[in-house]
Amino acid sequence: MANVKLYKTGKEYQMVSRSYGYTEFVKPETEDEKIKERLRISFSRTRSRIRELIVCNHFEHFVTVTFKDDNGQPPQRKPSLRKVANALRAIKRIAPDLKYMIVPEISDSGRFHVHILTSLPPEILTPFTTMDDFLPEEILKKIEYGVQCYDAPVFSKRCGFTLVEKINYLDETTDRISTYLCKTMYFDRMRGYEKGTRRVITSRNLERKQLLFAGEISDEDYEMFELAATKVKENMSGKTLVFDGQSVLFGENDYQ
Numbered sequence: 001m002a003n004v005k006l007y008k009t010g011k012e013y014q015m016v017s018r019s020y021g022y023t024e025f026v027k028p029e030t031e032d033e034k035i036k037e038r039l040r041i042s043f044s045r046t047r048s049r050i051r052e053l054i055v056c057n058h059f060e061h062f063v064t065v066t067f068k069d070d071n072g073q074p075p076q077r078k079p080s081l082r083k084v085a086n087a088l089r090a091i092k093r094i095a096p097d098l099k100y101m102i103v104p105e106i107s108d109s110g111r112f113h114v115h116i117l118t119s120l121p122p123e124i125l126t127p128f129t130t131m132d133d134f135l136p137e138e139i140l141k142k143i144e145y146g147v148q149c150y151d152a153p154v155f156s157k158r159c160g161f162t163l164v165e166k167i168n169y170l171d172e173t174t175d176r177i178s179t180y181l182c183k184t185m186y187f188d189r190m191r192g193y194e195k196g197t198r199r200v201i202t203s204r205n206l207e208r209k210q211l212l213f214a215g216e217i218s219d220e221d222y223e224m225f226e227l228a229a230t231k232v233k234e235n236m237s238g239k240t241l242v243f244d245g246q247s248v249l250f251g252e253n254d255y256q
Contacts, residue, residue, distance in 0.1 A: 068160035
């Protein structure tokens with residue numbers, strides 16, 4: 001028998017996990033090792049949370065805001081995030097139910113910027129085209145390849161250069177985006193942050209995963225779980241879970 005948990009994530013997906021046996025924990029000895037272990041655990045939770053929110057909310061746009069200098073000084077975190085907050089408040093006048101996830105980041109060059117996953121009203125977006133010769137070459141190539149790219153003046157006028165990309169969800173999109181958002185979350189980069197600094201800032205109305213099933217299933221049924229991806233679609237009947245074309249049946253009480 002296998003211990004399994006099924007989570008409903010959003011309207012279409014569920015996440016599947018298995019309870020594994022005990023793994024020996026090596027207790028950190030030095031203070032530096034203790035700090036690294038706490039950060040490792042914290043980073044792992046952050047990455048899991050980012051992936052969960054992407055899957056559950058199916059955002060339409062990936063926004064990157066690159067802040068301009070403030071009186072000749074490089075952008076700083078707190079004043080930059082205030083500008084983003086003001087822009088979001090302006091958008092909420094048009095879209096009161098706006099959902100968003102903000103991931104602040106410091107680039108390899110040391111410059112602060114933010115990524116935002118959200119679904120913006122189309123009326124606030126201005127399409128970029130290949131005729132916009134002020135755009136960096138990498139953005140022009142994205143447009144040539146068919147990626148829909150926009151400016152959002154509500155951000156760019158307050159903050160600086162803003163790129164809004166339309167997300168075209170494919171099988172690998174969730175993993176690709178979550179990996180990209182976490183690419184600078186490692187020990188040396190994050191150690192200097194003040195205690196309590198939030199790595200992810202979200203609106204309160206985001207969907208979260210919901211536990212559907214927790215219990216034991218046969219080893220034969222679990223083989224189907226292992227063959228499937230961690231995202232599964234639920235059949236409309238509510239009684240059958242479909243994993244990549246294969247189905248596993250649960251009793252009616254399993255969903256209670």
